[in-house]
Amino acid sequence: SQKIEQNSEALNIQEGKTATLTCNYTNYSPAYLQWYRQDPGRGPVFLLLIRENEKEKRKERLKVTFDTTLKQSLFHITASQPADSATYLCAYTGTYKYTFGTGTRLKVLA
């Protein structure tokens, strides 16, 4: 069955460093991957979308890569801040359905 996995359940990082989150998928070749941010007790918020023919996508301090050979997407937050602390979810779409990973809880330490 199609699977999408985020290897790290939690990640602690010092303020100012670059946080790197990983999303791996199996048994599927999505044409698009999306990344969302979810704060406790809130719904996810869309951050970035990357297409399979795009190696990299940037938005301010965020960068997403998509490696179809490794079946992996990396999500980077540069110059991380305590306000970046949240759970980050990756997702892909197949036909009309969106499949979400389990998320990585990022904590940026001041």
Next chain:
Amino acid sequence: GAVVSQHPSWVICKSGTSVKIECRSLDFQATTMFWYRQFPKQSLMLMATSNEGSKATYEQGVEKDKFLINHASLTLSTLTVTSAHPEDSSFYICSARDRGRISYNSPLHFGNGTRLTVT
């Protein structure tokens, strides 16, 4: 833009009663809305896809008679948990796609969820 309002944000009910959760797209029309359930430290589990003017499509293992979905207009979908039991306690989140940006990779706009506690 693209705001989804979900109410109530939390609700406590007694076992055996029914609870209705509303999901509204405030500044766009949503042909399709999705209902998710989320357990602590787990991902979003799709329960059903709600299509305006037609019956909802339920995921395998989700009881359609227990989780009633109505999508009466392009801006409103409701989820009713009927005869609630303590095991139905969870975080329920709705999401919607902008009708004007309909493609299968369109970003989802989420409500802020409803924390249901059944005592």
